[in-house]
Amino acid sequence: MAENAGHDPLDIIVQLREKHAKPDGVWYGIDVFEGKVSNMLELGILEPLRVKKQAIRSASEAAQMILRIDDIIAAKPTEPKGKGPGVGEGMPEY
Secondary structure, three states: OOOOOHHHHHHHHHHHHHHHHHHOHEEEEEEEOOOOOEHHHHHHOOOHHHHHHHHHHHHHHHHHHHHHHHHHHHHHHOOOOOOOOOEEEEEEOO
């Protein structure tokens, strides 16, 4: 996220891990506007667990659908190929 916002991701990750190591660190996240780690609770930035659960559920369903389609394609029997050009079209077989 930091990289997408144009910030150095390594510095921010180090800062974020440092904050997360503290007892109240659960509320810290990346403030992309300031380019630093901030307390998201104080900034009023909260993401409900329900949103995260739905995102994981949707991603899982999409992955399952892709795997099912892949299984159907892999299990489809191949159609027999023709005899080739010329054979059976008036030309004698040897």
